[in-house]
Amino acid sequence: MPYLLMGLCCIVIPMNPVIAQDTTQMASLKWDLQTCLDYAKKNNIxxxxLRLSQKTSEQELLLSQAGVLPNLYGSATQYATHNNTPAGTSGDYKSRVFGSGNYGLTSSWTLYQGGYLRSDIQQKNLSVESANLSILQQENDITLQITQYYLNVLLDKETIIYQQNVLSTSKAQVDQANERFKAGSIAKKDVTQLVAQYANDKYSLITSENAQRQDLxxxxxxxxVPTSTQFDIVVPDTILSKKAIVSLYSVQQIALANRPEVKNSQLGIDIAKVGLNKAKSGYQPTLTASGFIGSSYAGSTPGYFTQLSNGFNQQVGLSLSVPIFTKRLNKTNVAEAKINIDQAQLTLKDTKTALSLNIEKAYINVINAQNQFDAAEEAFKSNQETYRVANEQIKLGVSNMVEFLQQKTLYxxxxxxxxxxxxxAALTIEIYDFYKGEPVKL
Known part of the structure; x- marks a missing residue:
């Protein structure tokens, strides 16, 4: 059974809600293309x-945003001390146990780090956008893959219908030939040839049915979808195999401006540029404010709260760290950041080139496919009529059996x-239209 060429899909829609189905419910359904797409977008691993990766990016953004805030740590240390102390002037010692402790709150706040914190927040924001675009890109890939597989099954179904009709006709021809053989109007050889043709037609039908099962x-x-589910698809009323084709240049410009893979590559450049700013911040000083409040006590004299009050202290300070010699660390970071920018620019160029070539291939495919469809349709109609005439002639006994079977093979x-x-042709139309932003629909 012929298959749609896998190579036509160069890469993987308006959303309708997918109703959650258990296995029993799904087993009773035939899904149309939109339902297949919605289900895949919800359940594809x-x-x-990628959605989990997006959530990770969002958490990293929240962490980066919190980096501009001061921290606060609390500490508490408690001791129990045992020792021997002199008991008056007698020279004796007595044992005693007493408690002591230290309590405090410490905070630090980065006031200036050469713009690193601001750049880090900006970079994490861009990473979240990139994660969203990666999801859209994967959805596009899956959409085209599902459309191709769906059309494969539709091709199988229509082929089976036609071959069932051919087999039914072959059966009628065999029955008629047997009657004519009994009447002595045709030779046994002619009957045998028709029986052999009937067997071939039956084999072709079984092959097509097997192909449909495999494509499903x-x-x-x-x-x-769970393997236990009895799955089938809805056959649309019509299949669009002819359509006016938008110019190649127009589709390329639309795709280059809107496709998520291009936007993602452009974001890659922005992320790399922010990375350069972060690397340059390593040359700048870091100014940090810090503070501490705390108190302590030891023993029971004077009282516990009196000691805490008397020992209460506060400390505020500023710390300035200036990079003087970092063993080439900052210089290397800046150089690598510049290389990352160049690499991101090459990635964008490669993405645009690949997309333009894929669209050009899709354009050529849709033109060729429509021309092939026109020629195949004309040949089919011609052979269908010729076969119809030959079938009538064989019924009347005025046609040679070999010529009839040859005509049937051509049909x-x-x-x-x-x-x-x-x-x-239908697949190539959907692929080409999808590049210009139209949702896939049958």
Whole structure:
């Protein structure tokens, strides 16, 4: 059974809510393309992994934002001390146990770090945006993959319908030939040839049914639907295989301005530039304010609270750290940050080039596919009519059996080419339109 070419999908929509289904409910459903897309966007492991990465980026942003705030630590130390002390003037000693403790609060606050903290917050913000774009990019990839697999199954279904009709016709021809053989109007050889053709048609139908089962399994695996679920798809009323094609330049410009992979690569440059600012901040001094309040006590004389009051102390200070010699650390960090910018710019250029080439391939594919569809449709109609006439002639006994079977073979080949071209054209249209921002729909 011919398959849609995997290479047509160069890479993986308006959202409708996906209703949560248990296994029994899903087993009773036939899903249309939109339901498949919505289910995949909600349950796909790669997408959910990217969503977890996004949450990690958000937590890192919150941590970075908190970096501009002062910290505060509390400490408490308690001791129990045992010793021997002189007992008057007799020279004797007595044993005693007494308590002591220290309590305090310590805080520090980075007042200036060469703009590092501000740059770090900016960089983490960009990382969150990049994580969001990565999710959109993966959704696009999955959308095209599911569309291709979905159309594979539709191709199988239509092929099966046509081959069932062919098999039904073959059965009728065999029955009629047997009647004519009994009447002595045709030779046994002709009957045998029709029986052999019927067996071939039956084999072709079984092959197509097997292909449909395999393609459904492939779609289930891509969707990550439980293997125990009896899964099928909805056949749309019509398949669009002909459409006016927007110019290549227009689609390329739309895609370059809106596709998430391009925006993500542009963000990569911004992230690298902020990284350079962070590296340069290593040359700047760091000014930190610190403070401490605390108290202590030891023994029971004077009283506990009296000692805490008398021992209460406060301390405030400023600390200035100036990098004088860092063993090339800052110089290396700045050099590497500049290299990262150059690398990010190359990545953007490569992304744009690859996207433009993919769109050009999609444009060529859609033009070629529509031309092939036109030719296949014309050939199918011609062979269909010729086969119809040959079928009538064989019924009347005025046609050679070999010529009839040859014409039937040509008809079946034209039929397969027509169905293949039909769904091939539909897929190329969806891929090309998807690049210009149109949602996939059948």
């Amino acid at each position: 790669q997408l959910n992994s 399994i492939n779609l289930k695996q891509l969707l990550q 079946i080949q034209a039929l397969q080419q027509y169905i293949q071209a039909k769904y091939n």
